[in-house]
Amino acid sequence: MLQLFNTLTGKREPFEPIEPKTVRMYVCGVTVYDYCHIGHARSALVFDVLRRYLEYSGYAVTFVKNFTDVDDKIIKRANEQGVSCESITSKFIDAYYEDMGKLGIGRATEEPKATAHMTEIVNLTEALISKGLAYAVGGDVYFQVEKYPAYGRLSKRKLEDLQAGARVDIDERKRHPMDFALWKSSKPGEPSWPSPWGSGRPGWHIECSAMSIRLLGETFDIHGGGMDLIFPHHENEIAQSCGATGKEFARYWVHNGFVQVNQEKMSKSLGNFFTIREIFEKSEWTEAVTGEILRYFLLSTHYHGPLDFSDQGLKESKQALDGFYDLFYRLGESDLRTAADVSLGPMIERTISAFQQAMDNDLNTPVAVSELQKLRGDLNKLVQQGLSTDARRRARQAFRSLGAVLGLFQTDRWEFGSRIAECDKQISDQEVELKIAERAAAKKQKDFTRADAIRKELNALGITIEDKPDGTSRWKR
RNA sequence: GGCGCCGUACCCAAGUGGUAAGGGAGCAGUCUGCAAAACUGCGAUGCGGCGGUUCGAACCCGCCCGGCGCCUCCA
Structure with a gap:
């Protein structure tokens, strides 16, 4: 209650x-x-x-x-x-x-x-x-x-x-x-x-x-x-x-x-004043991503207490969200293994219950978020153990539905690298795929110099590559 | 002068009498050609200080120190 x-x-x-x-x-x-x-x-x-x-x-x-x-x-x-x-x-x-x-x-x-x-x-x-x-x-x-x-x-x-x-x-x-x-x-x-x-x-x-x-x-x-x-x-x-x-x-x-700001109330007279639009204008992320960062940041402290606004706070919120979306990204991949499927249901149930308990407790959003963090950690393990495509879909859905209460985790277009708007202009998805294919071929021939060069080139464009054990790679902006 | 809030590890942050959640950073490992991600391990014998109540206190009481807010417009 x-x-x-x-x-x-x-x-x-x-x-x-x-x-x-x-x-x-x-x-x-x-x-x-x-x-x-x-x-x-x-x-x-x-x-x-x-x-x-x-x-x-x-x-x-x-x-x-x-x-x-x-x-x-x-x-x-x-x-x-x-x-x-x-x-x-x-x-x-x-x-x-x-x-x-x-x-x-x-x-x-x-x-x-x-x-x-x-x-x-x-x-x-x-x-x-x-x-x-x-x-x-x-x-x-x-x-x-x-x-x-x-x-x-x-x-x-x-x-x-x-x-x-x-x-x-x-x-x-x-x-x-x-x-x-x-x-x-x-x-x-x-x-x-x-x-x-x-x-x-x-x-x-x-x-x-x-x-x-x-x-x-x-x-x-x-x-x-x-x-x-x-x-x-x-x-x-x-x-x-x-x-x-x-x-x-x-x-x-x-x-x-x-x-x-610095332990003092934001006020115009102190000049420590940030408008919402200023934050968005200065942000190096897209609008949707910036909005979610800000939301996560503002909800990571209980509403009743003071909250110190800082660039570092925003940065940490971004990192935390990166962790979630990294998981969601992997949950979007398919897997035929089912070893961990049986653990999923109870795990989600436990999270829902803990989440509600936190929110029931005077809207304790920091604890609610930390329960989602726990689920993230648990799911990362299950994914490693082997989680079927269907189970992955259910797991993503759990984050989506609980996240909706906080207004988080709704997008399928998270941006990992910064200055994404510019990156978008510089290289298309198709071009990235071509580069990745080229790199895969190089890797197969043990031409790591070439493979690393391609990776470096993509990195410079805001693309991060993660090699999977099977020799293929996933990538993200 | 009155009313009220806050002080928890390097940083953020829960905890509201039963023996310190969670995240980030850092360090060390696993995996990897390397990297990234993920995982594992390490991290407050301690919760601003000193007393008190209690079998037991970060949590209750008192005093003190430090920071802040409101009493005027303010989210």
């Missing part, structure tokens, strides 16, 4: 959905004013894998992930560039899909935008005012945190503590310094929508409450996002939602850790 670490309770808990075999989850997406970085990728990937695993486990999942498309930073960016906010947001939404698509991150069931839910946002704000939890000042509306006794429940903070360390500007119009905006009056030139308080735009937190309630109901199963959203974003969402509905909001709160 799946157990998840719930930020709300600070404990790992068995996951029990509200409705059997059904999961409704909401994940905070991105504010679309810039390209996504690796940190965004990690968050998106963690919840992509959670969704995949829930579906693998037999749940029908309704997955909602929003785009924040109205916000101070968007307005600022639009003004800087002298373009409309809409042109900024549509550009970066497209970029989001493009970048995440390369990582194999699928679309959510619903991907709502704040700007398309103004009615719900205004209604929710009105409800909070009528319940005495919010108040209007001028054209602004604030949530009054002191009226919501459970404020601080998620982030485990007390109002007094927040006050002590607050560096926020004191706004005399607020009744408490921590009161936050539900609705902001708009300045000239800013995007705005009509409301009972004059034209304006929503505060940051209210959109998620409005859209999740609209699409998933007042109470739903899982709410996720990055660690940094715990406070104030998610704390405020809870206050707004529970305050308005009087019901429980999300039952399980799941938060992923940060991507860091």
Whole structure:
């Protein structure tokens, strides 16, 4: 049974959905004013894998992930560039899909935008005012945190503590310094929508409450996002939602850790910032391969902890994947021997069970991957002992189906050598085959000088040759 | 000032009270004309330090050292 670490309770808990075999989850997406970085990728990937695993486990999942498309930073960016906010947001939404698509991150069931839910946002704000939890000042509306006794429940903070360390500007119009905006009056030139308080735009937190309630109901199963959203974003969402509905909001709160560089959080001010597209542009591998490397890398650490991004980390992920695809390559060859066939079934069963156990344990992807590594080692032995063509096919299929949960091992076109794009141009498969045949002939005549020369020539083109005991050779790029 | 996280071999990384998973690198072998791949063996008497609880602790408690995050926008 799946157990998840719930930020709300600070404990790992068995996951029990509200409705059997059904999961409704909401994940905070991105504010679309810039390209996504690796940190965004990690968050998106963690919840992509959670969704995949829930579906693998037999749940029908309704997955909602929003785009924040109205916000101070968007307005600022639009003004800087002298373009409309809409042109900024549509550009970066497209970029989001493009970048995440390369990582194999699928679309959510619903991907709502704040700007398309103004009615719900205004209604929710009105409800909070009528319940005495919010108040209007001028054209602004604030949530009054002191009226919501459970404020601080998620982030485990007390109002007094927040006050002590607050560096926020004191706004005399607020009744408490921590009161936050539900609705902001708009300045000239800013995007705005009509409301009972004059034209304006929503505060940051209210959109998620409005859209999740609209699409998933007042109470739903899982709410996720990055660690940094715990406070104030998610704390405020809870206050707004529970305050308005009087019901429980999300039952399980799941938060992923940060991507860091040299032990420090990635941030623009430190200049240690890598966008997803930058990684792909700089990669010496093809897009599909780079995507899988990145995925493997991001999943090789538990989602809850910090993850240090580094070239070495990517390199090690590539090597690990090379090992898997090396095996898959050999599993694709035919063999009449069947000596090890009987061992295969139990071996796969054991792996499936261990894999599920790892994933059930708060989505422990590093252990899940290591179980696949064990299977890889075991299968390498079986292949040596003799595994029939059919058994090899079943073995490959096992990797394919478990790998699908992590988004790994799906391709049949892995690239072993680097700079593959250039290699492709330099020599075709047919030409390689010709060279290999020529080399085989040389070997047969014990002309090893010639054989080695051909191998060296192919190596230079990114082709690796492996001689088999029977005198034939396999090769890979 | 408040809240919280982290510190496991050369590197990455599991472990959540029962005697240190897995991967990479390295070294030594097997195989091979050589190479590549694969396989085999070697690698923390030890889990930042010091105490404590316990029959037993990397795992629980306390103190200390070191690193980081949040409290303002942030995945």
